[in-house]
Amino acid sequence: xxxxxxxxxxxxxxxxxxxxxxxxxxxxxxxxxxxxxxxxxxxxxxxxxxxxxxxxxxxxxxxxxxxxxxxxxxxxxxxxxxxxxxxxxxxxxxxxxxxxxxxxxxxxxxxxxxxxxxxxxxxxxxxxxxxxxxxxxxxxxxxxxxxxxxxxxxxxxxxxxxxxxxxxxxxxxxxxxxxxxxxxxxxxxxxxxxxxxxxxxxxxxxxxxxxxxxxxxxxxxxxxxxxxxxxxxxxxxxxxxxxxxxxxxxxxxxxxxxxxxxxxxxxxxxxxxxxxxxxxxxxxxxxxxxxxxxxxxxxxxxxxxxxxxxxxxxxx
Numbered sequence: 001x002x003x004x005x006x007x008x009x010x011x012x013x014x015x016x017x018x019x020x021x022x023x024x025x026x027x028x029x030x031x032x033x034x035x036x037x038x039x040x041x042x043x044x045x046x047x048x049x050x051x052x053x054x055x056x057x058x059x060x061x062x063x064x065x066x067x068x069x070x071x072x073x074x075x076x077x078x079x080x081x082x083x084x085x086x087x088x089x090x091x092x093x094x095x096x097x098x099x100x101x102x103x104x105x106x107x108x109x110x111x112x113x114x115x116x117x118x119x120x121x122x123x124x125x126x127x128x129x130x131x132x133x134x135x136x137x138x139x140x141x142x143x144x145x146x147x148x149x150x151x152x153x154x155x156x157x158x159x160x161x162x163x164x165x166x167x168x169x170x171x172x173x174x175x176x177x178x179x180x181x182x183x184x185x186x187x188x189x190x191x192x193x194x195x196x197x198x199x200x201x202x203x204x205x206x207x208x209x210x211x212x213x214x215x216x217x218x219x220x221x222x223x224x225x226x227x228x229x230x231x232x233x234x235x236x237x238x239x240x241x242x243x244x245x246x247x248x249x250x251x252x253x254x255x256x257x258x259x260x261x262x263x264x265x266x267x268x269x270x271x272x273x274x275x276x277x278x279x280x281x282x283x284x285x286x287x288x289x290x291x292x293x294x295x296x297x298x299x300x301x302x303x304x305x306x307x308x309x310x311x312x313x314x315x316x
Contacts, residue, residue, distance in 0.1 A: 043304025144178030154182025
């Protein structure tokens, strides 16, 4: 199976430059001085998450004469918003299939960008999206299982390497694996001495189980939905798992309580609103030090789309 290359990510960076924000690295003065920490705040993207990078690259790669037929995507929320936002910028009709337990805030934000939203059970979203795309002659933009999407997400890794060439450890959330695949590809090419670790919730730790087994271990969707980190309930595809096996130096899991407390810490200490999915990488830095290499660390805050009431509850 062909993996994406850093050259593809470099090309993607040019395509997404007018759509995605080049987020900074934020130094954390409250971190362990023996393990300096920087945050990569992808919650500052226009739709509040890194997903806009992959959506923008995939959209730009669709031939102009094909775009009027529209695009279809399936998502737990952030990819939905990203495709809807990018489609609006390109003037392309968008239909988004979301699972029925997707947070209302994410559904409404998707509709506000002009997309049609179709709500289905979690086990049906991919099948329904593929059917709609076939019926309408539209282009399917999957949330992670596509080289253009992975290359777009990898642009975050290029920025990390450019802003901190001496980085020694990058912590990145893992769900479907598109972000981790792209970031790891960029980091390994630009900072070959750095290590890249994935982070998952314990209650959706299928990628960790798969990497330990050396082959994919499938967890039922009903098990993965137990985690508060609603953006990390997918499982890797064959394509992304191939990237993870080759490029990740390790993977750790964090508990629900650790995720919750890290959301609060990021709000109080870093002044960042992070959704639970966006807090897992920092949670690993805080709670899995014994399982991680020491050194200059970057934790990717992958998103910040959190309903106000939920944020209030997490802040206590």
